[in-house]
Amino acid sequence: MYIVFEGIDGAGKSTQIQHLKEWLIESGFKTEIVVEPTNSDVGKLIRKILRNPNATNENTQRTLGLLFAADRMLLMDEIEKKENEKIAIISDRSFYSSLAYQKPFEWIKEINKYVKKPDIVLLLDLDEKSALSRIEGEDTFESDEFLKNVRKNYLKMAEESNFKIINANTGENRVKLEIKRAIAPYFEICVSGIIE
Structure with a gap:
């Protein structure tokens, strides 16, 4: 099972990924986390470029699109190997991030056409103002307008591709609960014990 978390920066993906991993392990499933960009040489270059003040301009975004596609292809072998070992993969981002950003x-769709599609996509949806307030002080040059467009792209894809949309503005515990409810049927985990 290949589960992907998507959403704009500040939506709480890292926190919720950790919660989901712990819950699946407690429920008896082998689980591992992967992150995009990876720690490959390509991934390190991506991280360096993302710290640049020009990271959101058009040419840099196109460059990042190519680099993310290359980094993602390097990740595919690792994901397929883990799936063959019956390990649930939880990924922080996928090619949908490139399509959104x-x-x-x-x-972008064309250069990612050989990338494996996730079994489940959880979109943590958060408005851009809340997102920026959460990531204040971090190394980011994303603007209100930029994140607004990215969020719009995500919501359009969610509608077309049947993502599970989770309201990320309802508090950590509520978000965690909604994710459990969305994921439980895929793993045949009884949800009767999941209460508000």
Whole structure:
């Protein structure tokens, strides 16, 4: 099972991924986390570029689109190997992030056409103002307008691709509960014990 968390920066993906991993392990499933960008040489280059003040300009975003596609292809072997070992993979981002952040859309789709599609996509949806307040002080050059467009792209894809949309503005515990409810049927975990 390949589970992906998507959403704009500040939506709480890292926190909720850890919660989900712990819950699945407690429920008897072998589980591992992968993160995009990875720690490969390509992934390290991506992280360096993302710290640049020009990271959101059009040409840099196109460059990042290519680098993310390359980094993602390197990750595919690892994901397939873990799946063959019956390990549930929880990923912090996937090619949907590139479709949301970089453009043009059709080109990004084309350069990611060999990438494995997730079994489940959980979109942690948060408005851009709340997101920026959460990541204040971090190394980010994302603007209100930029994140607004990215969120719009995510919501459009969610509608077309049947993502599970989770309201990320309801508090950590409520979000965790909604994720459990969304995931439980795929693992045949009884949800009767999951209460508000």
